[in-house]
Amino acid sequence: MLLDMIKSAEKRIFFSSLYIGSGETELISTLMARLAEKPSLNLYLQLDLNRSTRPGHSNTAIILLPLLRAFPDRVHVSLFRSPNLRGLMAKIVPPRFNEGWGTWHAKIYGVDNEVIISGANLNKEYFTNRKDRYLRFTGQASLSDYCFDFLRKISTFSFQLLPADAHTDTTQMNPHSYVHGEYAVVWPDPETHPHGITEKAHKALTEFQESHRTSEDEKKEGSCRDSSNVLLFPIIQAGQFRVREEEKFFQFLFGHLKKSAMRAVLPPVGSIPGGVSSISQERPMMDLTSGYFSLYKPYQDLILGTPQVAVRIVAASPKANGFFGSKGISGRIPEGYTFLEQKFMKAVARAAMTFAWLGLGPSNVELNEWEKDKWTYHAKGLWLSPSASSLPVLSLFGSTNLNSRSADIDTELSFVMILPPTRGPADGGRDPVVDLRGQLAREIADIRVDAKEWKGEQRKVRWLTKVIVYWVGNKL
Incomplete structure (x- = not known):
């Protein structure tokens, strides 16, 4: 279903996951093909930094490099890193266990005005022999916009993934950015330390929710209501x-x-509990x-x-x-x-x-x-x-x-x-x-x-x- 959604994408693809598995070559090739077919199509990925950059020859960051190189202006990869892991612990905790201090965990798979909300990551086992939940919503522009806007808001306090050989603008680099092999991890806000985003994130998320609630209240029809008032x-x-x-x-x-x-079930006055x-x-x-x-x-x-x-x-x-x-x-x-x-x-x-x-x-x-x-x-x-x-x-x-x-x-x-x-439909x-x-x-x-x-x-x-x-x- 995800592959079919990608093949029909016209304007935007926006995925959020903990990581993308190293074996998802068909997913990457399908994204590559659709981006080549549609010059106006943009791809947005929101992932977890620690999980996506685990040591290895085919971690998430590495398998995304062909997309970033082929479409540098249309592929946007954001990597969230929890500010809880800092100082000495950030240096001594092994990569396999650094997720214990917090991860980006939301699972959203959207294309244009179609969205799948899930608890599953983009990895082979989830598509083969792991039981999970997927709820698909089609033709829901407001729901799709909400999910897309949410991911873009998170990207404002996330690292950006770029190819190392394409990272020529040194002004983007700061003490919190780094190059690792073939890829660069760039911190977009030099005025804020990555470990000091708590207040910024709190304000961004609370204002985001409030703005969406306000905009929905101003509409005659709630954006997340369908014709049956669900x-x-x-x-x-x-x-x-x-x-x-x-x-x-x-x-x-x-x-x-x-x-x-x-x-x-309020009992009569003076009754004795029992039975x-x-x-x-x-x-x-x-x-x-x-x-x-x-x-x-x-x-x-x-x-x-x-x-x-x-x-x-x-x-x-x-x-x-x-x-x-x-x-x-x-x-x-x-x-x-x-x-x-x-x-x-x-x-x-x-x-x-x-x-x-x-x-x-x-x-x-x-x-x-x-x-x-x-x-x-x-x-x-x-x-x-x-x-x-x-x-x-x-x-x-x-x-x-x-x-x-x-x-x-x-x-x-x-x-x-x-x-x-x-109450049953009016037409029976x-x-x-x-x-x-x-x-x-x-x-x-x-x-x-x-x-x-x-x-x-x-x-x-x-x-x-x-x-x-x-x-x-x-x-x-």
Whole structure:
């Protein structure tokens, strides 16, 4: 689909990813061919600097050089670098682990007015045997413009990638720019140190969101609404820059669900708690999944503190974790997630005891693990349904893993889709909102086909792994 989108591009291609895999030669050649066919076409890439410049003969920076050399005025490559890694640590942390201090994590693949929002990177395994989510939007000019403008805003505090042999303008070079082999990494703002962009980024992102909200309010029709009045709105989570829209969304959502449920089942004055209430019989159903399940602690508290909402969680089994079988310390990562799951399920059990005493029925949380032979798991997001037997009315999708890394360290872009109550089309035909809700329900069902009973409590976690988990903290 991405290749077909590129082949149809007329004005702009804008991709955002953590990195581009060294084996994606067809992607590069397709971009090259389309740029040659369309002299007015521009390509914009927003990637992570540390991941894209890992040592090697075919890292992302190197495989992009033919594009940069062939179309120097129409190919724009921006490389974000987290300012958290600085000083002595920046010099001694090995390249494989420097992502632990923050990455550019948003996954957006746009061509003209068509956009795919995903959690997947541009690498072979994502296109073959790694389960992930992709939501495609066509003919949505405002959504496409928002995503494009967002990436261009990020580029104002990102490095620029250029061929070293084409970098003749020495005035662009400054103490923060450097040449490495065939490519140059250029810092565009000599007045700001790359480690000192926190305030600049905070201001840029907050003003960006506010300007888009204001412009949308001024329009008669909201830019992210389709003809069925399905609402789609973006959420930026960049904890290192004090932008925490995802957290605010979770707080608002659970607060709303709790208030709605309490109004629906408020007991008579003087009644004594006991038995199974209607809360446990017909609770809203939230499906939540993450390939790296270390659920952010405030989100855990919201889930465990809201028994009015049933929550089904799917996490990757150790074998479905992308680090399973890795050499060295990274090979312990799946075991580390098992340890975090064990801690979470102990908290679930403690909360269940409280629920039982209050007469709220059994635990509101169910944890399953996804496993499929020779596959890995990377899907993330949530779906909310009014009940277990109804179709979803809300979904969160995008790059966030819903963990501490996503909340505090990485820079994420996700979207919330809210679907209105369905009354049926006026002409008696098919209701597009019902169709969309059905598609979201099939997403859940497709994931749960390979979701099995969680067996983490049976797995042994070595003491050194526990020490490592405590040591790395929210970097896992």
